[in-house]
Amino acid sequence: MSSIFALIDCNNFFVSCERVFRPDLENRPTVVLSSNDGCVVARSNQAKALGIPMGAPVFKYRQVLKDNDVVQFSANFELYGDISSRITSLLTELTPRIEVYSVDESFLDLQGLNITDYAAWGRAVKDRIQREIGIPVSVGIAPTKTLAKLASEQAKHDESLGGAFSFLDLSEAEHDAMLQKTPVKDLWGVGWRLNPKLKSAGVHTALDLSRLWPATARQLVGSKHGAQLVAELNGISCHGLEPEHQPQKSIMRGRTFGEDTDQFHVIEAAIASLASGAAYRLRHEHRLARSGGLLLNTSKHKPGFRSWWLPITFDTPTNDSGIIISRLVRELQQHYQPGQQYHRANVFLLDFIAEDALQTDLLGYVDTTIDERSRRRMQALDDINKRFGKGRLGYAAERFSATWQPKRQLRSPRYTSQWSELPTVRLYH
DNA sequence: TCTGGGGTCCTAGGACCC
DNA sequence: TCTGGGGTCCTAGGACCC
Numbered sequence: 417m418s419s420i421f422a423l424i425d426c427n428n429f430f431v432s433c434e435r436v437f438r439p440d441l442e443n444r445p446t447v448v449l450s451s452n453d454g455c456v457v458a459r460s461n462q463a464k465a466l467g468i469p470m471g472a473p474v475f476k477y478r479q480v481l482k483d484n485d486v487v488q489f490s491a492n493f494e495l496y497g498d499i500s501s502r503i504t505s506l507l508t509e510l511t512p513r514i515e516v517y518s519v520d521e522s523f524l525d526l527q528g529l530n531i532t533d534y535a536a537w538g539r540a541v542k543d544r545i546q547r548e549i550g551i552p553v554s555v556g557i558a559p560t561k562t563l564a565k566l567a568s569e570q571a572k573h574d575e576s577l578g579g580a581f582s583f584l585d586l587s588e589a590e591h592d593a594m595l596q597k598t599p600v601k602d603l604w605g606v607g608w609r610l611n612p613k614l615k616s617a618g619v620h621t622a623l624d625l626s627r628l629w630p631a632t633a634r635q636l637v638g639s640k641h642g643a644q645l646v647a648e649l650n651g652i653s654c655h656g657l658e659p660e661h662q663p664q665k666s667i668m669r670g671r672t673f674g675e676d677t678d679q680f681h682v683i684e685a686a687i688a689s690l691a692s693g694a695a696y697r698l699r700h701e702h703r704l705a706r707s708g709g710l711l712l713n714t715s716k717h718k719p720g721f722r723s724w725w726l727p728i729t730f731d732t733p734t735n736d737s738g739i740i741i742s743r744l745v746r747e748l749q750q751h752y753q754p755g756q757q758y759h760r761a762n763v764f765l766l767d768f769i770a771e772d773a774l775q776t777d778l779l780g781y782v783d784t785t786i787d788e789r790s791r792r793r794m795q796a797l798d799d800i801n802k803r804f805g806k807g808r809l810g811y812a813a814e815r816f817s818a819t820w821q822p823k824r825q826l827r828s829p830r831y832t833s834q835w836s837e838l839p840t841v842r843l844y845h
Numbered sequence: 846t847c848t849g850g851g852g853t854c855c856t857a858g859g860a861c862c863c
Numbered sequence: 864t865c866t867g868g869g870g871t872c873c874t875a876g877g878a879c880c881c
Binding site: 449450451452453454455457471472473474475476478491493518638639640641664665666667668669670671672675715716717760762822 | 846847848849850851852853854855856
């Protein structure tokens with residue numbers, strides 16, 4: 417039996433989240449900005465109609481935003497994450513076979529669900545999420561994930577469909593017509609590098625791609641990826657549902673500084689804070705890192721762009737914030753160059769093992785005293801922060817400076833994740 | 846003046862082994 | 864000094880996703 421996937425894709429997700437608590441913005445052009453208020457990361461339909469592209473630098477569109485009275489928000493990830501998990505729980509009621517693909521998209525496996533009219537089922541799901549959570553979604557249904565993506569895009573752009581589109585009931589001619597009108601660049605798996613390459617080979621539409629000789633597809637797109645892309649367009653599923661939460665293979669925390677800096681202590685504070693966040697995440701997953709690193713760079717948009725990769729390894733795998741911070745700061749001390757205008761820092765943790773895996777050094781010697789002390793220290797740190805609020809207790813280096821922190825001047829209240837920022841409702845009678 | 850923050854997977858090539 | 868197939872492991876870089 418062939419597979420059946422549904423993709424539930426939230427429309428303009430970050431903007432839609434802001435509108436849940438600001439219904440007055442329903443018809444106003446609205447954008448959400450990146451953490452430094454530097455570029456546009458989500459746009460309402462009205463903002464899209466003004467020609468503001470995804471990733472648009474704010475300074476270039478300042479006039480357009482002003483002339484059209486566009487409402488702007490700094491990204492409020494606490495809010496978006498919370499609303500995302502509400503949608504996930506609703507979808508889990510429909511079927512446990514769900515893959516949460518990103519903060520605003522989930523795939524469902526519909527095999528064996530006894531659905532007679534898939535498009536109608538999709539419209540019902542859309543209506544329920546709108547009613548119960550307040551977020552508009554598009555539902556795409558197809559035998560492969562690649563086609564389900566395409567179907568959800570179709571549902572999003574053709575209002576007459578009521579928010580859902582299914583590939584399952586199409587005739588061969590209708591199927592081909594859908595692929596014919598889809599440019600290759602709109603396909604899942606075709607990015608800015610492959611698009612010009614395909615076009616210069618005469619492959620302009622999804623239909624062209626679906627009819628390529630396998631050997632040609634392998635050569636143009638890559639041996640594995642090319643073959644899979646063609647098969648998926650022809651209804652042969654290559655990407656199954658991946659329901660279990662796969663443990664991540666790397667943890668990265670990075671931030672563009674509020675302003676470029678050459679101050680050692682400012683960079684040190686940034687690194688300490690980023691490392692704290694990354695280490696916390698690692699402890700949360702009960703894992704230890706064997707290696708990691710620090711990536712520093714100057715601004716890409718200024719002459720003399722440079723970047724430095726400073727790798728670290730741990731003789732004993734660790735998730736101890738203090739150990740990780742001190743190793744990274746030592747690297748910084750050795751490689752910091754006075755006078756460079758540093759723009760951004762990324763902290764990486766890599767090469768994980770489970771916390772309860774036996775750890776030994778080269779001689780097979782386990783120093784349980786140190787391990788136990790570190791573990792208890794981190795436990796106390798996390799307990800205190802859980803009880804008294806995120807970031808209440810931290811390492812001194814994190815507080816050396818706050819000037820690296822990005823501007824978030826337009827952030828909305830964390831309506832659902834901070835007691836102090838709950839919305840107020842007044843009732844008159 | 847002002848351009849995000851997370852991630853994954855694949856491939857090619859070099860070093861090394863028998 | 865050169866010949867040769869077959870294998871593994873590692874790394875850097877490229878490409879993609881949201």
